[in-house]
Amino acid sequence: MASSDQHQSPETTNLQLVLVHRYPRFGNSFLSKLQTRYRVFDPVDESDPSLLPLSGSVRVMLCLGPTPVTSETLDKYPNLECIVGTSAGYDHFDLAECRRRGIRITGAGDSFSEDAADLAVGLLIDVLRRVSAADRFVRAGSWPVKGIFPLGSKVGGKRVGIVGLGSIGSRIGKRLEAFGCSIAYTSKRMKPNVSFPFHSNIHDLAINSDVLILCCALTNETHHIVGKEVLTALGKEGIVINVGRGALIDEEELVQFLKRGEIGGAGLDVYENEPHVPKELFGLDNVVLSPHAAVVTPESFNALEELFTYNLEAFFSNKPLRAQIECE
């Protein structure tokens, strides 16, 4: 049916405005589809300067990946009401400032939880059973020369302490129970309906664990939650797995513990100063190093796209948002 308002194209009149906030390398694959449904204001793409005056009227931001949203960012968009995020963590948001301005935020919800849990378990098996080290050994042609590869350690029977029993941590627990590990956890609060033993602090958890798996949010309280004391409590055979955020661990301290053999091993997907990984780790056989890849499979990206598409629509039609983050 022809519109009676012929002098404006439907592309600009009928479509709602969405601000896309991103690093240039993120999100190109999402944008073209988004542009079929919304008028996309993408400051990274400077090809359409006519959109710039829209800063004052934009009400919703799609924040791709962990692109920082600071108080200065928010100053540019004074009428922002909602940030639709796409990240499992939310340490890139200035939560206090968002709360002050009454801005609602959503995250990736469960979209990435299975991937992150899978990688955490993969890193743990890899460290215990020395899979990556074995692969290096074979590729270097060492098997026919050196013979038997050193023993690994059994997965079953390990006491695994999960730090942060949210949607990722609980999935890690479920998986590792099937391997015969015994699970305990620490978390802000004891969880109802969870049978795993709870420890009120990470130090107690570390003393009672062979393995610590970090999958909690990075906040002021959890910054460097694993340092000298916790590593000492975990002990010489202890293993640390980190699929949370790099700064949960005092990385310098961890490197020293690993170099001195005062801890058994580590499986790391995240680092304090990404993409830089401490070079001292490159020569160690008891660490497995992954480039912040816990949450990148095509299947999860599809789930994520579904979630943020839903949230954008929900925002414009005043329906409840999914996977909303508490700005506490």
Next chain:
Amino acid sequence: MASSDQHQSPETTNLQLVLVHRYPRFGNSFLSKLQTRYRVFDPVDESDPSLLPLSGSVRVMLCLGPTPVTSETLDKYPNLECIVGTSAGYDHFDLAECRRRGIRITGAGDSFSEDAADLAVGLLIDVLRRVSAADRFVRAGSWPVKGIFPLGSKVGGKRVGIVGLGSIGSRIGKRLEAFGCSIAYTSKRMKPNVSFPFHSNIHDLAINSDVLILCCALTNETHHIVGKEVLTALGKEGIVINVGRGALIDEEELVQFLKRGEIGGAGLDVYENEPHVPKELFGLDNVVLSPHAAVVTPESFNALEELFTYNLEAFFSNKPLRAQIECE
């Protein structure tokens, strides 16, 4: 109490005779303990030639690792009644010849099943989520240079076909269910009390699977059970995991499929000509190579030692043996 038979030492009179059959590199750690309980006849160790005349009287053999027991081996020990084995596989025994001579054989039973299942799952996560490849990427210093590492594929939702649902295969199924995989299997016979769908042959299983995991025994029937047809049925995105025996796969064919990108990836712990691994695999990022290390953790060796110690005692006291192999 002093023995009345003073001219013989208790070490040689009171202890039962056990033949140890092994490659020189195997089993040194077990031998000293064994010597406290038995008179050990160890042809590899030629320091005591006085034992050689015992070949005719030895009734039980402790066979360490996959040391071959052929008809020629058996000819040397005409009064052998029982072989206490220590291996998860039994393709190194001439089963027909043992049956003909009425020799009973025991294996490793479940001692190694959890380790093998753990490694199978570890290899699968590693191939799907590219863990070893990611570790290489980070150690090579590529992350800051190349940026984002290519996407992996999600574990959950994969259709996993298990070839051989014995003590290893059933443990693999249990673990992968916790990841949200759907499991099916093929086996000599359909298993009672198993809810996983059964396929009567590996070709049907491959057509209906994203992943094939080989954990069956190597026999005449299973030799090269995975060749051109099965790999074609599995398809371009398909993944093969082998923790059974190298010759379950036509290795040359697999290498060609991998090189031509006609299969998605492979996680291999065993090879046709160990310790030699096809060099064409060393340059591929979609394979993970482990040096026949599925069953080596100290915990499993302890369980194994307990089992064969029990079986030696049971043999001499006419009690039922554990983990007996059917020589069919």
